[in-house]
Amino acid sequence: MITIYDIAEKAGVSAMTVSRVINNTGRISEATRKRVKKVMEELHYIPNSMARSLVLQKTKILSLLITDITNPFYTTLARGAEDAALRAGYRLLFANSDEDYAKEKGYVDMMLSTRVDGVLFAPTGDHSLENLLQLQKHNIPFVVLDREIPGIEADLVLGDSKEGARKLVEHLIELGHHRIAMINGSPDVSTARLRYTGYREAHLLSGLAVEDSLVIHRNFRDFQDESALDALIHHENPPTAIFAANNMLAIGAIQALRKRGLQVPSDLSVVCFDGFGPTDALNPFLTVASQPAYQFGALGMQLLIERIEGEATLEHRKMILPSELLIRSSTQALA
Amino acid sequence: MITIYDIAEKAGVSAMTVSRVINNTGRISEATRKRVKKVMEELHYIPNSMARSLVLQKTKILSLLITDITNPFYTTLARGAEDAALRAGYRLLFANSDEDYAKEKGYVDMMLSTRVDGVLFAPTGDHSLENLLQLQKHNIPFVVLDREIPGIEADLVLGDSKEGARKLVEHLIELGHHRIAMINGSPDVSTARLRYTGYREAHLLSGLAVEDSLVIHRNFRDFQDESALDALIHHENPPTAIFAANNMLAIGAIQALRKRGLQVPSDLSVVCFDGFGPTDALNPFLTVASQPAYQFGALGMQLLIERIEGEATLEHRKMILPSELLIRSSTQALA
DNA sequence: AAAATGTGTGTTATCGATAACTCAAAATTA
């Protein structure tokens, strides 16, 4: 491996001079600068960022932790975060927790041992608190994305889960649906709780009763699990519409419905939170509350970098991004 | 920050002894091992992986470079790669080149300076050769995914682009289509060339002539670009079917068709390479040649780790994974 | 009992880069 010492020797200068050329610091005569640069190119020198980070105590690497890399919401978010990070001169390291606390913890350990400069953190749920405290204890700045964590002070970028849910359910109610099921994520996750609150509010505002046997909890990424749907179908008084708390749960529900010979929307209407990124264009079919995923990433990254570089005000900021109701063909008026 | 020296001092031993406890090397009496471990826990010690990598000359970090993080083919591939890497005790750092040579080069520089132990490399195209040579020059092992690069010897994991394309086009021909357009990726990419070859072969074997004005090239990820479709629609003798060389191009084509009031499959049949990951389940609509994306990642990672750990035979291996023709509702017999 | 081994631990040098300090020669000022 080529080091600054190799360059120094060949250029007839000290290692420090080479370092100065690389970083454009200190005083260097134009002649030696040129000479050193020439040697660096000849030997294809690449600085060892670990040696550098060791002495500088910073890595210029940020980390983005998402809970499901196969969910288009998060990949679009990742693009936003990446673009913002690169623009600010940072590299971005992606990590994928799979909605799994243990994996999340593993990645947090990795971030600590890699000494990343900051973390954009989409938590798996309330229990992520410990992992966040771990980052806090080691003075690694972070911004929490998408899900609020009780018990921690941090910059936050959230969607308007309650409002979005209310709009979706109100849309169903306007179409005449009175028995609306909800397939929700784990109650350990703030968005699941808030979306339930929105669902509830829509009912109350319309004078409808909430029937808790129509509300079912599943893991946000288990779109293969058909048991939720079976429970609803075999309900003694089955629903005429389903509100899925995110896109993956909707995929699971629709897939399961189809297997059982039920059509959307003629047999049941379906709505959900989040769109499907680029593949949405393929078949704009589901009525959704679409969140600005790219902005989640871009804005979160901006907050993070501001905090790292000390431009942040002391108090923590909480940004709430609006969602947009997109009415498409997965909903229809009740016959 | 807590270092081994802090631990050493508090435990009343030398730093070396702490290092031995951490790595389970050398001889340590049970008593001091326990004492050191206790202190490490008390102080919440986390090893500094940069200092360690600096002396060990290895990082236990691998990198996966993909060309489009919003493409479900690559995110599913990423899952396969990640699982295999974690199983083998490596961490995986994701990078996203966006089908952009300059971004790709930026990430390669980052990998070199981070001194990753190896790279799973899905190249943007033939010109990626330079970036691969760069890795080679610095002795970083890599495995090339999905796209073959003329001029380099490397382990390869590929799909059967030619066969898959032939099967798709033959399916269209069997349905009575004789004027089949192809929306292809850049000719700089091996899969684009091979899929064209398969398209051509299917025509020749059926005694049909290939009409080059029906073959159009676009960037594999520019699904927003509708100009390809316009060229086909306004053709003096328009096609009755379209073969899109990947999923994103198909999305673009179908979206554009829909905007122009044309229905799939009643007005035109559409087929493409690659499925849509989990969202495929939402609406199994497109007839596709589906590639085993997860296996691409898992197998590629396995080859990479074997090569890094020296278990690899000297000669390079080339794995070709079959694709599966899934006939769905985006194709129908010509009236 | 002397010699040879084994056990547990410490010392020193090193990985590649940079900060802080030093210093000779050149340029400027008085």
Next chain:
DNA sequence: TAATTTTGAGTTATCGATAACACACATTTT
């Protein structure tokens, strides 16, 4: 011309960890 300042370097210590060697003491072998 002597004193001062500026310029363009070099030296040394350091970041946090580990390899290689050294070494005292305990244990086993002859």
